[in-house]
Amino acid sequence: MKSFAHLEGAKIVAADGTFLGIISTRPFDPDSIANEFGEYGNEFKPKSIFNEFGQYGNRLSSLSPFNPMAAAPPKISRDDRFVAYLTKNSFLSPRIDPDELLSWLRPDR
Numbered sequence: 001m002k003s004f005a006h007l008e009g010a011k012i013v014a015a016d017g018t019f020l021g022i023i024s025t026r027p028f029d030p031d032s033i034a035n036e037f038g039e040y041g042n043e044f045k046p047k048s049i050f051n052e053f054g055q056y057g058n059r060l061s062s063l064s065p066f067n068p069m070a071a072a073p074p075k076i077s078r079d080d081r082f083v084a085y086l087t088k089n090s091f092l093s094p095r096i097d098p099d100e101l102l103s104w105l106r107p108d109r
Contacts, residue, residue, distance in 0.1 A: 015072035065098040
């Protein structure tokens with residue numbers, strides 16, 4: 001399995017400027033996308049990339065990391081510097097596949 005430890009604490013921000021959480025292995029961190037009960041990791045919350053019915057998690061949304069054709073997927077940044085796009089869109093680079101990141105964050109899923 002690929003490791004994303006170098007991204008611990010990095011921010012995820014949508015193209016419209018909405019904060020979508022941080023990459024953190026701490027499942028109880030309120031800002032972590034690994035927190036299944038938090039604002040950013042819960043599949044029912046509007047700002048979660050895991051909400052299939054929301055604009056940030058819907059596979060048809062241009063703002064979703066799960067849309068393989070998204071022209072404006074979320075960006076990952078660290079210390080206010082762009083690191084990579086969080087996207088399935090293989091035409092964007094550098095990119096991190098959201099499913100690979102999720103497998104690392106939540107290995108039990």
